[in-house]
Amino acid sequence: MSKKLSTEAYKGVRDFYPEDMAVQNQIFTIWRNVAEKFGYQEYNASVLEPADLYRAKSGEEIVNDQTYTFTDRGEREVTLRPEITPTVARMVAARKRELGYPLRWYSIPNLFRYEQPQRGRIREFWQLNVDIFGVDSLQAEIETIQMAYEITKAYGLTDADFEIRISSRKILNHITQTLFGLDFEKSQKLLKLTDKKNKLPTDVFTATAEGILGDVPEGKKIKQFLTLLNSQNFEEFTQNLQQSAEEHEGIRETREVLQALEKLGITNARFDQTLVRGSDYYTGIIFEVFDKNPLNRRSVFGGGRYDDLLDLFGGEKVPAVGFGAGDVIARDLLETYGKIVKPESSFPADIYICLMNKEVAEYAQDVAQALRGKGKRVALDYSFRKIGDQIKNANKIHIPNIICIGEEEVKTGNLKIKNLATGNEESYKL
RNA sequence: GUGGCUAUGGUGUAGCGGUUAGCACCAGAGUUUGUGGAACUCUUAGUUCGGGUUCGACUCCCGAUAGCCACCCCA
Numbered sequence: 001m002s003k004k005l006s007t008e009a010y011k012g013v014r015d016f017y018p019e020d021m022a023v024q025n026q027i028f029t030i031w032r033n034v035a036e037k038f039g040y041q042e043y044n045a046s047v048l049e050p051a052d053l054y055r056a057k058s059g060e061e062i063v064n065d066q067t068y069t070f071t072d073r074g075e076r077e078v079t080l081r082p083e084i085t086p087t088v089a090r091m092v093a094a095r096k097r098e099l100g101y102p103l104r105w106y107s108i109p110n111l112f113r114y115e116q117p118q119r120g121r122i123r124e125f126w127q128l129n130v131d132i133f134g135v136d137s138l139q140a141e142i143e144t145i146q147m148a149y150e151i152t153k154a155y156g157l158t159d160a161d162f163e164i165r166i167s168s169r170k171i172l173n174h175i176t177q178t179l180f181g182l183d184f185e186k187s188q189k190l191l192k193l194t195d196k197k198n199k200l201p202t203d204v205f206t207a208t209a210e211g212i213l214g215d216v217p218e219g220k221k222i223k224q225f226l227t228l229l230n231s232q233n234f235e236e237f238t239q240n241l242q243q244s245a246e247e248h249e250g251i252r253e254t255r256e257v258l259q260a261l262e263k264l265g266i267t268n269a270r271f272d273q274t275l276v277r278g279s280d281y282y283t284g285i286i287f288e289v290f291d292k293n294p295l296n297r298r299s300v301f302g303g304g305r306y307d308d309l310l311d312l313f314g315g316e317k318v319p320a321v322g323f324g325a326g327d328v329i330a331r332d333l334l335e336t337y338g339k340i341v342k343p344e345s346s347f348p349a350d351i352y353i354c355l356m357n358k359e360v361a362e363y364a365q366d367v368a369q370a371l372r373g374k375g376k377r378v379a380l381d382y383s384f385r386k387i388g389d390q391i392k393n394a395n396k397i398h399i400p401n402i403i404c405i406g407e408e409e410v411k412t413g414n415l416k417i418k419n420l421a422t423g424n425e426e427s428y429k430l
Numbered sequence: 431g432u433g434g435c436u437a438u439g440g441u442g443u444a445g446c447g448g449u450u451a452g453c454a455c456c457a458g459a460g461u462u463u464g465u466g467g468a469a470c471u472c473u474u475a476g477u478u479c480g481g482g483u484u485c486g487a488c489u490c491c492c493g494a495u496a497g498c499c500a501c502c503c504c505a
Contacts, residue, residue: 006478006495006496007440008478008495008496008497011495011496011497054505057505058505062503062504062505065431065503066503066504066505082505083505085505086505111505113504113505115503115504116431116432116501116502116503117497117498118498118499118500119498119499119500121504277504277505278503278504278505279504279505280505281505302505324505354465356464386462386463387463387464387465387466388462388463388464388465388466388467388468391465391466391467392466392467392468394467395467396467402465404464404465406464408464416465418465420465420466420467421467423465423466425465
């Protein structure tokens with residue numbers, strides 16, 4: 001024999017044994033139920049996309065370092081999709097004129113990212129993506145946030161376990177560009193820093209911000225910046241923003257969303273000026289669902305408005321709002337909050353037919369087929385072992401009822417369906 | 431990409447510079463049992479891989495690989 005093959009899965013990807021698949025299906029069911037409850041249609045696409053699709057939006061560096069990209073035999077550069085938003089944007093743009101708006105679409109794609117695996121981050125994962133196209137108004141944001149809220153509740157979290165953080169790119173850009181007069185590049189830098197505020201020591205954060213703002217002599221900007229970031233709530237923030245605050249679009253929108261959510265009974269939404277999100281394509285409201293449990297402390301959902309993304313494909317604008325939710329964190333949450341459905345309750349079959357010897361095989365097949373005709377799921381044991389061993393096997397693979405077939409049953413046609421858990425017997429005649 | 435920790439039968443683990451590498455579960459064989467999630471007996475199977483130090487390495491050192499954690503990044 002030559003070198004033995006490893007039984008391990010490829011780095012950063014998972015095998016789904018039946019018990020893992022059961023959990024995966026449980027998660028997908030939660031996602032599908034909520035998406036369809038809100039009238040969303042499912043779509044999908046190939047995992048392969050031309051590399052240019054991601055270069056256009058994310059830049060060369062991200063494509064080279066963080067995706068699986070290769071050259072095919074026709075010299076085309078191909079990437080395993082690291083997200084599906086560019087794909088859905090492409091699909092919508094391709095049929096822009098013939099699709100009816102508002103367009104509500106969802107998908108559960110597997111995505112690939114070439115990263116160092118760690119808790120909550122692996123190389124292949126599944127993600128629910130929900131997008132609504134063609135809605136200018138804030139109703140789109142409100143609706144998708146409501147969906148994120150419902151899914152989080154379905155994971156088993158209570159309102160106190162998580163919070164919905166809401167921010168606005170319009171406000172953030174207003175601060176960096178209008179208020180502080182930063183150019184695009186510096187603005188991006190400051191926003192990235194803002195996103196990390198809670199992770200960095202205060203003095204490091206302040207020093208770095210000062211460097212970007214570059215007003216060392218007076219220090220007026222940095223003072224104002226810190227005041228804004230340290231605002232305890234939305235009202236305090238708007239007051240600190242002063243002058244044009246009331247008229248500013250971002251402020252108005254954020255207030256409207258917060259109020260609408262409260263009216264819907266969603267009380268754990270709050271404004272968070274340090275929420276930025278990595279993606280450059282967001283144009284308005286952005287939001288995240290955040291688990292407050294110290295075990296997770298991670299973003300469960302993230303999304304926002306991206307009105308300009310479809311411009312990449314030319315033609316007129318299509319406004320869009322969407323969010324994504326990963327299966328890895330969903331699994332962690334279901335585990336944390338004890339919502340995993342035990343595999344014992346998901347039987348592969350209803351009835352297990354135990355054969356005493358080879359002679360009864362044909363008869364047993366007939367019985368099985370008759371029961372299947374009545375909508376029962378039936379599996380047979382072909383080992384012809386001792387009846388005790390066959391029952392043991394039925395228990396191991398979680399089949400609740402058995403029928404034993406030997407010479408006597410074939411002769412008389414009297415069958416007994418026995419429930420292994422309760423011991424109850426039910427007569428059955430073929 | 432960088433750093434820290436880890437790696438023992440299929441699974442979970444114990445242990446040691448010289449041991450027949452121990453235990454539990456699982457699996458397999460057999461005995462008993464026509465209805466029981468059974469009992470009893472026996473068996474198989476392991477030091478991740480590649481170097482080095484040593485009389486001798488599962489044990490110590492280096493490298494690779496994989497896992498966990500953190501950084502980076504996070505679409």
